[in-house]
Amino acid sequence: QVQLVESGGGLVQAGGSLRLSCAASGGTFSSYAMAWFRQAPGKEREFVAVISWSTSYEDSVKDRFTISRDNAKNTVYLQMNSLIPEDTAVYYCAAGPYSAHYSREYDYWGQGTQVTVSS
16 A cells, blocks of 8 residues: 655765655555555664654664655655765665554555765
């Protein structure tokens, strides 16, 4: 029912910034917690950030990334600053209940967008 489409990934040097966007359709956007996950080659998909009425971040990004949402545009964003090579991964947008945290608890997923940080 809900479709999510990510954009904004790319190649950036360490210390640089990127802003990811996730456009949603087919559901009541404001009713969902919106999250970002990432998956690096050979690693498990990991939680990055979530926003409902508040925000929460994975420890390694909490001082560098900012998640936000524009309900009028049905879009969630991830502003990524001070990027490091360890941030390199495919970043996925997800929608789920307000209590969701683990990837299996999210109901809808985007196709992913590649972020590559060079040293």
